[in-house]
Amino acid sequence: MSTEFIAVQLLINNTKMTLYNIYSPPSIQTELEAIKVQDDNLLIVGDFNSHSPSWGYDTLDPRGESLEEWLITNSLTILNHPDDPHTCYSRRWRTTSTPDLAFATDDIHRITERQVCDQIGGSDHRPVKLLINNINKEELTNSAPSWNYKKADWKLFQELADKYCKEINQSGKVDRDARSFNKAILDAAKKAIPRGRRKNYKPYWTPEMEVLHSSLCSARNTMELAPTDQNVMQHNRARALYVRERNQQCRKSWKEKTASLNMEKDTQKLWRLTKALNDDNPSRGKTVLQQGEQLLTGKRAATLMAQCYKQESSCSISQEQGKEVRSEINATFKKATSEPCMEVDITLTELQRALKKLNRKKAPGPDGVSNDMLKQIGPIAQSLLLQIFNNSWRQGRVPDIWKNATIHPIFKSGKDKKDPQSYRPISLLSCTAKLLERVITTRLQWFLESNYKLDPAKTGYRQHRSTDDQVAYLTQDIENGFQENPHSVL
Structure with missing residues (x-):
């Protein structure tokens, strides 16, 4: 087993930001040298399984000491605060800890807020939210509600x-x-x-689940403050009730969703569901266009698209031709x-x-x-x-x-x-x-x-007619021709 890395590069208002997500098992040394540190716009998060008073532990272990030295060498700042709530609860040892850390370059550190949220679904780890307030902000692109x-x-x-x-x-x-x-x-x-x-809307969520989730959060907090046998049992019971209700509601919601689909009458609804399941929604991301060596987003990307559409739809004619066409149209209107x-x-x-x-x-x-x-x-x-x-x-x-x-x-x-x-x-x-x-x-x-102003042979865009009729007529004529005439004539 080795340290697990995943890195992505985000484009935010023409600014490239690098994000690392790391998991370091407790049994091996973290391979910090594999991280390509840059001078700015860098954010590193992950489960490092290392101890240091800098992020809330009472002791400093070798892994924590090595990590601190690496941070100092690369001029990175830790986003954790020693007084922040713990992010992990060990069921085996009935103790709390903070293995989930976040580091950043100084420019990101100054505009980022770290928040430990309530538990989700009874997991040992609490979710951690990092809010970047402003990164080279150009414009607001949120659509109207x-x-x-x-x-x-x-x-x-x-x-x-x-x-x-x-x-x-x-x-x-x-x-x-x-x-x-x-x-x-x-x-x-x-x-x-x-x-x-609603943000993060869940179609299966019910008022009963809201009550069970609140009870689970309360039991989790009580267990972490006082990990007695009774508190642990109450937490485990609350977690089991919540998980059972969630699974039942998920299955029920999915059955109702699929039962309402009609393959013959409402294919569009099925197509939207398929795209949603595949996460194939281009509107979730920002459109990024390239013009030469420059990447464009927001209004500048919209301006570039408008220029392309204008060029495609424009008709280059001289002023004399334009006047002639307008005169002809006006004369036609007067005579009509x-x-x-x-x-x-x-x-x-x-x-x-x-x-x-x-x-x-x-x-x-x-x-x-x-x-x-x-x-x-x-x-x-x-x-x-x-x-x-x-x-x-x-x-x-x-x-x-x-x-x-x-x-x-x-x-x-x-x-x-x-x-x-x-x-x-x-x-x-x-x-x-x-x-x-x-x-x-x-x-x-x-x-x-x-x-009777329309040609009888015209079928397109006419009520009770279709272009399929023309194809059927042509097919029938060909079949009749093969039956009635020599093939050489055809």
């Missing part, structure tokens, strides 16, 4: 949305009215829909005659039908209003929204708040993660604007289909 629709009070939301919309003085200007409507919906949502999510069905106001029935067809759990655009909110608005809010739609329809103007989009880069599997071309841009548009698009699209499709 999400809405918890499962706990939403939709009745209260509908009442508040109607109340706030009723208080709006309509100006007839689509930009102002759209912003007022958007604010009314979000104000109602903030009071009726919880936001955020609109159909009556495309000029009349949008009706409340059309709006309500479109609202019913909205899909839930869709990410909103920059305005923050989601499909889940729109589906729950009451009659007064619907009336205001309908008026905004009709004003926009008559004036031929789209509110500016609906024109913005949030672009999310989605990584293409198998590509280089540092190349901006390896990400596919997904635009999150305003759900309110897409609702109006749905109303107009439905009306336009009815006009085209009822007046």
